[in-house]
Amino acid sequence: MQKLLYVQLGDQISDQIREGLYKVGERLPSVRELSKREQVSIATVNTAYANLEQRGWIEARPKSGYFVRRSSLDAVDLPETANLKPKPRHVSINELAMEVQRGASSKTGASFCAAVPDLNFPISKIIQRTYVSQARAGVTFDQGYDSPEGLYELRKQIAKRALEAGIRVGVDELITTSGAQNALALALRALTKPGDIVAVESPCYFGLLQMIESFGLKSIEIPTDPKDGMSIDALKLALQQWPIKVVLSITAYSNPLGCVMPNDHKQALIQLLQQYDIAMIEDDIYGELQFEGHRPKAVKAFDEEGRVLWCSSVSKTMDPKLRVGWIAPGKYYAEILHQKYVNSIALPSLPQSVAAQVMAQGQFDRHLRQAREAYRQRSQHLIDLAQMHFPSEMRASSPQGGLVVWFEMPKKIDATDLYYQCRERDVRIAPGELFSVTGLYQNCFRMSFAKPWTLESEQAVAMIGQQLKEMMMKS
Amino acid sequence: MQKLLYVQLGDQISDQIREGLYKVGERLPSVRELSKREQVSIATVNTAYANLEQRGWIEARPKSGYFVRRSSLDAVDLPETANLKPKPRHVSINELAMEVQRGASSKTGASFCAAVPDLNFPISKIIQRTYVSQARAGVTFDQGYDSPEGLYELRKQIAKRALEAGIRVGVDELITTSGAQNALALALRALTKPGDIVAVESPCYFGLLQMIESFGLKSIEIPTDPKDGMSIDALKLALQQWPIKVVLSITAYSNPLGCVMPNDHKQALIQLLQQYDIAMIEDDIYGELQFEGHRPKAVKAFDEEGRVLWCSSVSKTMDPKLRVGWIAPGKYYAEILHQKYVNSIALPSLPQSVAAQVMAQGQFDRHLRQAREAYRQRSQHLIDLAQMHFPSEMRASSPQGGLVVWFEMPKKIDATDLYYQCRERDVRIAPGELFSVTGLYQNCFRMSFAKPWTLESEQAVAMIGQQLKEMMMKS
Missing domain, CATH: 3.90.1150.10 (Aspartate Aminotransferase, domain 1)
Known part of the structure; x- marks a missing residue:
């Protein structure tokens, strides 16, 4: 009991700190006050405070009591553009x-x-139960290969969710893929040939660098702000100097920096794409994992010419082992569909049907x-x-x-x-x-x-x- | 009963024709003889013969009786090598x-x-039930992404079945893929670069030609015998004249010709691969669908240097919408694994687990x-x-x-x-x-x-x- 009590008390205090009830640097109630208020022993409060201190929530100041620690850290400094000297390189990860x-x-x-x-999370049990019920009902079981564009019901659900990102896309403008990684691979294959240059964020998710290397492409790493994402100025400079074929960016809560590109940068980016007549592959897998408020708009939401290939998946929001992702390839639809068909004909049917069914439920x-x-x-x-x-x-x-x-x-x-x-x-x-x-x-x-x-x-x-x-x- | 009898009699006669008991052009027993021999009525024999005639097995000649029609048809003539003039071409399907x-x-x-x-077939219901039971038991549900090489249990079952094709392959020498098409795509990607030449059968399954075109490769179509498969002599000639990078062949019950390469041709093929220091991609998806006897040995069974990349799937034997295939890539293991990882990270877990479970059962x-x-x-x-x-x-x-x-x-x-x-x-x-x-x-x-x-x-x-x-x- 003693142990449970101090854990409960500790959780209660850390919750209150998170909720802002106690601000950074603020003094917490004394051991005696808290013992009285919460009707627990002095020993319990002492243990709870010691534990919170050990876990980094609070600090003891001699003869003054316990205080909330400074809690949010400075962001990473942007590597200086001058130092970076962007140059296309053969990737080697x-x-x-x-x-x-x-x-x-x-x-x-x-x-x-x-x-x-x-x-x-409880959603995992829901996914499992949906697998059972869809299989038992024999959903998709009467057909052979799924169609190359993917299960209609899933594309319908994706088109609905795309609206949240400001994207209006028809069910027949979407193609399902084996996760977002596969969507990105299909897009890069369709838009580039070996030797071409791809502009990426710096730092850049290593899976993208590996893909670029594996496809015989060169990457040019564009300085990226830990808050605002890929620098539009640096991208402009790089476009002036190099024959960049495509821009590849994780525009919302980028991996690894966690940055989000502001809407005016997105508009500026679209203008650059038009000016240099190139395409952009937008990786939006974290877009629905905002900590607060509404999810960020996708760059695709500002794209009127079909230059942006919007890629995402359920791997971060549902379960990566479903391997269900998608792409809205804009004007590159035919090439992407052909690439998918040639590389694997179609996706497995049931995982697509499970993802669609889960999306359609309010539980998601x-x-x-x-x-x-x-x-x-x-x-x-x-x-x-x-x-x-x-x-x-x-x-x-x-x-x-x-x-x-x-x-x-x-x-x-x-x-x-x-x-x-x-x-x-x-x-x-x-x-x-x-x-x-x-x-x-x-x-x-x-x-x-x-x-x-x-x-x-x-x-x-x-x-x-x-x-x-x-x-x-x-x- | 009457109806059953004439069907039985008809089947008996068509079986005898197939087995060569009655040769093409040979006269069949008269109605009276057959009635006596088989202890059935004249009417039954008449009906059986009329039905066989209608189905194309036999023909009536006025005043002479019934005769076996030309029944096993001549095989398609091999296009003459001289006419074919093998030349690498840009594929355009x-x-x-x-x-x-x-x-x-x-x-x-x-x-x-x-x-x-x-x-x-009843197996479809078994697959469905296995999906339900595997999902209900939560098989694979405690993990994130499946590993790039694929589910261990599935690879174990594949290694077992490979023995039937004369292939000894370790569980850790196999990689699962999204059907055989994906295995072939990964193999072609790993072994070639745009502009390279691939030797294929002629006629060749169009999915392969599309893949070759899509990857910027050239194909050279090697004359293929409707019985014995790709002509080894023609392949040798082509290897002498062109810098062929890889040979791609469906070696058992090829699509579209249905041919099977004899074992001595397989050995000769392996020698050519060694002599020209090239690789072969073997598509073996129909290998288990022999009409009689034991399944053909794979070319991979004769390969001691790891030059043959053996590809297959459950698409023809179980269900194509599981999208479960595999590759035994020999000495190209690392490249193939990397290609799979970069293109889609991993396969969905549950369909792999279902395929493994079904394979492990005697029902398969x-x-x-x-x-x-x-x-x-x-x-x-x-x-x-x-x-x-x-x-x-x-x-x-x-x-x-x-x-x-x-x-x-x-x-x-x-x-x-x-x-x-x-x-x-x-x-x-x-x-x-x-x-x-x-x-x-x-x-x-x-x-x-x-x-x-x-x-x-x-x-x-x-x-x-x-x-x-x-x-x-x-x-």
């Missing part, structure tokens, strides 16, 4: 990326390495509201813990949605070394090396906050901090 | 192919156009035995009907497995015209134009015999024959 991806499914230890959603929107709030809290807790344990010189992004935080350490830290040291202790992060071919982010790393916090994962953050501090001293 | 593919799922009329299996082998016999009978009936209704100058392949028959008409017949005429009457065939970029097969077409025969589909064959005869007269 090594096998580290696949190892990091595999680490995500490790059954033991603490894994912060992959942007995979928490699969313990309820789930999204629940997940957004959970992720908001988990994100904040990661930043709090980092602030407590990581070297004081560190910087961190302040994502307003999505699943990841980007950390920047002093230059002397090698985050790939850190990755290996953590892996030995069964703790996994994604080293910055993966997010560029320029070597710019060797001192950075990405951490996912999707999973619910546990004592083990909190201790893992403390351990990472310990490693970082030791590396700081050695070097 | 038009949208007709996708239209033909779509026609397969038409709900009305008679569709002979796609090599899609019959989905009304029982199903295969049932399907093989059904397809054998349906194939024979298509050939019988064609013989009865099509112009006498026609030739047809005699497949010993698989799902299709290839018909060759006199040169004046345009099978693409025939396709459109049939489509107007809601009957679908696959015109020969699709199976080559050389224009060699404009007078040919492919018909699938997978579905059970109905009065409607039998009448459709008669209608096709009517169209053909009219075209013969007009021209």
